[in-house]
Amino acid sequence: MPTSLPPDAPMLVLAAPGSVEGVAAEIAAVVRVDNPQIEVRLSSLAELAGTLPAGRDAVVVPLVTWADPMVMAEIGKAVAASGSGAVVTEPLGPHPLLAEALHIRLAERGLARADRVRLLNVSSPVDAVILGTAGGEQAVGAVQPTAVLLASRLTLPVVAASLDSEPGVAVAAQRLRAAGAQRLAIAPCLIGHEAPEGIVAEAAASIDAGHAEPLGAHGAIAELVARAYGSQLAT
Structure with missing residues (x-):
């Protein structure tokens, strides 16, 4: 600029x-x-x-x-x-800066380490992350590149899922837990005005998972x- x-x-x-x-x-x-x-x-x-x-x-x-x-x-x-x-x-999005902001929002809630380096003697706070979006199946497909970027930063499985339609976060959580990931977190790929207030917290409570705040400012x-x-x- x-x-x-x-x-x-x-x-x-x-x-x-x-x-x-x-x-x-x-x-x-x-x-x-x-x-x-x-x-x-x-x-x-x-x-x-x-x-x-x-x-x-x-x-x-x-x-x-x-x-x-x-x-x-x-x-x-x-x-x-x-x-x-x-x-x-x-x-x-998608953009690496978006993945960075999602990582930081997770770290602010104690759901990810702030550093990008996984040390073998330090366990991750969660086993997998659900990248929550609003807009149904089309939105889920659109944020897949962001999910890949975030997974690369966290070196954890990251699955995109809808917060406002089915199949949603419940199905994603079921699949991740079936694969052995028990501690889950939702990272909302939302700025904050795209979905009803409280939708992230409700989704997290429904699957017994932690959640980060929306990206905000x-x-x-x-x-x-x-x-x-x-x-x-x-x-």
Whole structure:
């Protein structure tokens, strides 16, 4: 990301699939602090068409970890309705930074070691991790690369599963325990506004597993937003 930009540089518009308060507002604040040279706006999908600037370029970054077709379609409709010619970036995942943030969220709950090196005389806090996502079977398929990246960091089995549809985390837990993994944890591959509050805790309780917090305003999310914007400047 350039340290300075011309006055007519594209605006960065964050498109949140849920409320613009809470997590989305926190992410926007971190992006502004880390990148003061960029004008940043935050919008819900419903208000996106009116948020996009007239007569000025804009880069829309969806605040999602996978290309949810409903979210991406709504963004596309809003851009078309605005007549702004704004460019829409890819979602924030899959990406190694996303796996890093998931690892840290697990470590914060004591469900993973903070270091990346497995020592033979140190046991892992859990035997396997379920990467929880929202959006059904399509979401599960989309986050598989992130599951592979996280498994590489943890050197543990990581299985993606849906938090909001069947077959879900219960089936994933059953398969992992049948394979010998008794201590499980759920790592939600969610920023925090994509699913009902409490869905992760409920899923974890249903399978007697620990769980990490959603990604929220982790610095890696803000960095991915800046990278998405910067990649459009480069083109």
